[in-house]
Amino acid sequence: MALDNGAKPEAVHDSTLVSKAPSNQVLLVLRLVAFFATAAATIVMALNKETKTIVVATIGSTPINATLTAKFQDTPAFVFFVIANGMASLHNLLMVVVEIWGHKFDYKGLRLAMIAVLDMMTVALASGGDGAATFMAELGKKGNSHARWNKICDKFGTFCDHGAGAIISSFVGLLLLVLITALSIGRLVKPRPATLSPV
Amino acid sequence: MALDNGAKPEAVHDSTLVSKAPSNQVLLVLRLVAFFATAAATIVMALNKETKTIVVATIGSTPINATLTAKFQDTPAFVFFVIANGMASLHNLLMVVVEIWGHKFDYKGLRLAMIAVLDMMTVALASGGDGAATFMAELGKKGNSHARWNKICDKFGTFCDHGAGAIISSFVGLLLLVLITALSIGRLVKPRPATLSPV
Numbered sequence: 231m232a233l234d235n236g237a238k239p240e241a242v243h244d245s246t247l248v249s250k251a252p253s254n255q256v257l258l259v260l261r262l263v264a265f266f267a268t269a270a271a272t273i274v275m276a277l278n279k280e281t282k283t284i285v286v287a288t289i290g291s292t293p294i295n296a297t298l299t300a301k302f303q304d305t306p307a308f309v310f311f312v313i314a315n316g317m318a319s320l321h322n323l324l325m326v327v328v329e330i331w332g333h334k335f336d337y338k339g340l341r342l343a344m345i346a347v348l349d350m351m352t353v354a355l356a357s358g359g360d361g362a363a364t365f366m367a368e369l370g371k372k373g374n375s376h377a378r379w380n381k382i383c384d385k386f387g388t389f390c391d392h393g394a395g396a397i398i399s400s401f402v403g404l405l406l407l408v409l410i411t412a413l414s415i416g417r418l419v420k421p422r423p424a425t426l427s428p429v
Numbered sequence: 430m431a432l433d434n435g436a437k438p439e440a441v442h443d444s445t446l447v448s449k450a451p452s453n454q455v456l457l458v459l460r461l462v463a464f465f466a467t468a469a470a471t472i473v474m475a476l477n478k479e480t481k482t483i484v485v486a487t488i489g490s491t492p493i494n495a496t497l498t499a500k501f502q503d504t505p506a507f508v509f510f511v512i513a514n515g516m517a518s519l520h521n522l523l524m525v526v527v528e529i530w531g532h533k534f535d536y537k538g539l540r541l542a543m544i545a546v547l548d549m550m551t552v553a554l555a556s557g558g559d560g561a562a563t564f565m566a567e568l569g570k571k572g573n574s575h576a577r578w579n580k581i582c583d584k585f586g587t588f589c590d591h592g593a594g595a596i597i598s599s600f601v602g603l604l605l606l607v608l609i610t611a612l613s614i615g616r617l618v619k620p621r622p623a624t625l626s627p628v
Contacts, residue, residue: 361557
């Protein structure tokens with residue numbers, strides 16, 4: 231009994247130590263970088279808008295102008311991209327909070343597993359958004375002659391450049407998210423003090 | 430020492446028992462269903478082709494025909510969809526083999542964690558493919574008036590129906606993959622005999 235009482239405070243002490251282990255510090259830094267990458271992608275894409283005045287005809291010497299606007303809202307894939315990256319940013323921000331202050335909310339040792347599952351779902355969401363936006367951007371850049379869809383990047387260069395920047399930033403975030411999820415899963419393997427001490 | 434020698438065979442015996450636990454049987458069945466869903470999506474999309482003869486003009490009473498073919502290869506998003514679902518199918522098939530016969534290839538208890546990480550990466554791949562194909566299909570079905578991309582499903586109805594079937598089947602596979610990955614992660618939490626025995 232005396233040995234049992236001696237072991238328990240040590241286990242609690244260990245679990246607070248674990249949160250300050252180097253691997254968890256790395257995870258926190260990775261989450262912050264991933265947050266900034268996906269947040270940047272969200273903001274750049276959400277503000278992506280280009281208005282252009284094009285001469286469509288000339289009557290005599292009077293040019294007839296048409297004002298065209300390319301907005302991210304006009305393409306459903308880009309709307310999904312903004313939602314997916316916005317949610318990935320929120321997830322990483324929330325997880326940073328949970329990693330730092332969430333140790334008291336543990337339930338049967340499932341906290342780390344729940345974080346890993348949520349990470350995996352965020353990877354799925356971000357990857358879906360990136361896939362959709364990437365191929366839609368490819369279509370805008372090159373067009374598709376078979377479907378007679380003309381490229382639009384020759385007309386809206388700035389719109390395409392901003393979109394490309396957002397997609398690249400988002401892919402950096404996605405790669406970091408995959409790495410973070412792998413670390414989250416790897417964390418579960420370590421023989422934690424909780425499993426060694428009798429419950 | 431005698432206690433140590435007695436514990437080790439028990440741990441080995443337990444780990445073979447774990448492979449026959451109900452949760453692992455469920456996982457195997459889910460993997461097989463996910464395999465069939467993604468394999469069906471791969472095959473249906475890879476065989477998706479529609480040839481149509483359209484009257485483009487009439488000279489006198491002689492119709493001038495044009496033969497148009499809609500192929501999945503013409504859209505990069507659908508090519509990626511086929512690759513992603515094909516790889517997801519292979520992954521699930523391989524993991525079924527590993528779950529049944531792979532117990533001897535364990536390395537420091539990391540086998541289950543590696544399976545979970547590979548599952549997560551497959552989720553990312555399949556989700557990317559599904560996102561790309563879904564929004565390209567949406568474009569084919571509805572068009573995009575802002576970019577002046579006309580819908581093509583009014584001309585190639587069968588092509589679109591087959592594509593929609595493949596995408597639905599692929600989403601069933603993706604949902605199962607997310608569930609499988611969550612179970613793979615959950616499996617790591619259980620206090621396994623390997624962590625309790627001294628290494």
